[in-house]
Structure formats: structure tokens, C-alpha cells
Amino acid sequence: MNYVISDVHGCYDLFLRMLEKIRFSSADTLFLLGDAADRGPDGLPVLFDVMGRSNVVMHLGNHEDMFRRVIQNWENEPNLTDREAADRTFVNWTERNGGDVTWQAYLSLTEERQRQIRDFLLGLRLFSELTVNGRQFLLVHAGVGEYWVNKRPEDCELRDLIWTRMDYSRAYYTDRYLVTGHTPTVLIDPACRGRIFRGNNHIVVDCGAVYCGTLGCLCLDTMEEIYVS
Numbered sequence: 550m551n552y553v554i555s556d557v558h559g560c561y562d563l564f565l566r567m568l569e570k571i572r573f574s575s576a577d578t579l580f581l582l583g584d585a586a587d588r589g590p591d592g593l594p595v596l597f598d599v600m601g602r603s604n605v606v607m608h609l610g611n612h613e614d615m616f617r618r619v620i621q622n623w624e625n626e627p628n629l630t631d632r633e634a635a636d637r638t639f640v641n642w643t644e645r646n647g648g649d650v651t652w653q654a655y656l657s658l659t660e661e662r663q664r665q666i667r668d669f670l671l672g673l674r675l676f677s678e679l680t681v682n683g684r685q686f687l688l689v690h691a692g693v694g695e696y697w698v699n700k701r702p703e704d705c706e707l708r709d710l711i712w713t714r715m716d717y718s719r720a721y722y723t724d725r726y727l728v729t730g731h732t733p734t735v736l737i738d739p740a741c742r743g744r745i746f747r748g749n750n751h752i753v754v755d756c757g758a759v760y761c762g763t764l765g766c767l768c769l770d771t772m773e774e775i776y777v778s
Contacts, residue, residue: 555730583610
């Protein structure tokens with residue numbers, strides 16, 4: 550089976566419970582659409598868990614992008630503590646986007662474990678296109694940016710793919726489902742609080758786990774929705 554989850558945001562207990570509920574095995578594939586860490590307490594355990602599974606395909610989210618940019622800045626100028634506080638990316642990530650808990654955990658790692666995290670973040674894919682049981686899917690963290698019918702993801706800027714907020718009242722694709730995270734579904738439709746949103750060929754699987762305590766998962770083979778709280 551092929552499963553999609555997004556925006557775990559450090560809720561490692563929910564992540565493990567979801568894998569148990571779907572009976573995730575070596576015969577399955579899980580597409581994790583980014584934002585595994587930050588906000589919640591256990592982002593690094595989520596990342597290390599994913600890194601150890603060959604059948605989990607992780608995508609770059611805006612939080613992973615901020616994390617890796619900060620790591621690169623730190624490695625280039627590791628002793629400039631004053632610069633950290635002034636660095637726009639560092640402040641934006643740690644103070645405005647819940648990255649401080651992840652950064653403090655990262656600093657406590659050995660150099661080898663830090664290197665493993667860095668290399669993993671630098672290798673994350675931006676999107677996946679696949680066909681399952683005759684249904685076509687485009688999987689990406691946030692979306693495809695400006696409205697353009699059947700827009701190729703290759704034509705998108707990085708910011709489009711990991712930061713954009715889609716117009717969910719419009720169908721961006723006529724031949725496939727656009728499956729994303731990034732935007733908690735309650736912000737799209739209050740009736741979808743803690744539930745997956747579907748409409749106009751959009752499927753949004755960010756159920757706001759770190760906010761409402763519910764993690765959602767979509768099975769692409771059956772289109773079944775699975776939840777743990």
C-alpha cells in the first residue's frame with residue numbers, strides 16, 4: 550500500500566501510533582510531505598526514524614528548508630553567536646516557526662549525528678508524481694504557487710513548492726489529485742478540523758497534529774482516510 554502523511558511537527562508518538570495502526574510493513578511505501586520537526590518536542594526522533602526506513606520517501610517542507618539553511622550558516626561561521634541572533638533565517642525559524650526546540654536538540658548531537666541530519670536534509674526531494682490504481686497524484690509539501698491549470702512542478706520555484714498557500718476553491722489540475730500538507734485543514738474549512746480536506750482535486754493531509762492532536766493519513770490505493778489522536 551502507498552500512504553501519505555504530512556506535518557508531523559515533532560509528534561513522534563502520533564507518528565508511531567499511525568504506523569502501527571496502518572500496519573506499516575516493508576511491502577508498503579510512506580510518502581512524508583515535509584515538516585517532520587519543529588513546534589512539537591520530538592522532531593529529531595521523527596527524522597532519525599525516517600532516515601532508518603528505506604520505504605519512507607520524505608519531501609522537503611519549509612521547516613526542513615529553514616533547518617538546513619541554518620545548519621549551513623552555522624557550519625560556515627560556527628563561532629559568530631552574535632550573528633545568529635541577527636540572522637534573519639535563524640530568527641524566523643527559531644522564534645517564529647517553532648524551530649528552537651529542534652535546534653537545541655541538534656546542538657546536543659555528536660558531530661557524526663549532526664552530519665547525518667545535514668546530509669539527509671540536503672537530499673530531500675521536492676515532489677513525487679505517481680499513478681496508483683489508475684489515479685494520478687502529484688505529491689508536494691505546499692503546492693505549486695500561482696494558479697495555472699495543469700502546471701508542471703518542474704516550472705515552479707522552490708518557494709512555490711514549500712511555502713505557497715493554495716486557492717482551494719479552484720482546480721489546479723484536471724487529470725490528477727494535488728496532495729499537499731503545509732496548511733492545516735481547519736484553515737481551509739472549519740468543518741475539517743482534525744480531518745483531511747478534499748475538494749477541486751485538492752487533497753490536504755495536514756490535520757494540524759501539533760495543534761489539535763490528530764494526525765491524518767491517506768491510503769492512495771484505497772483513498773481511505775486513517776486517523777490517530
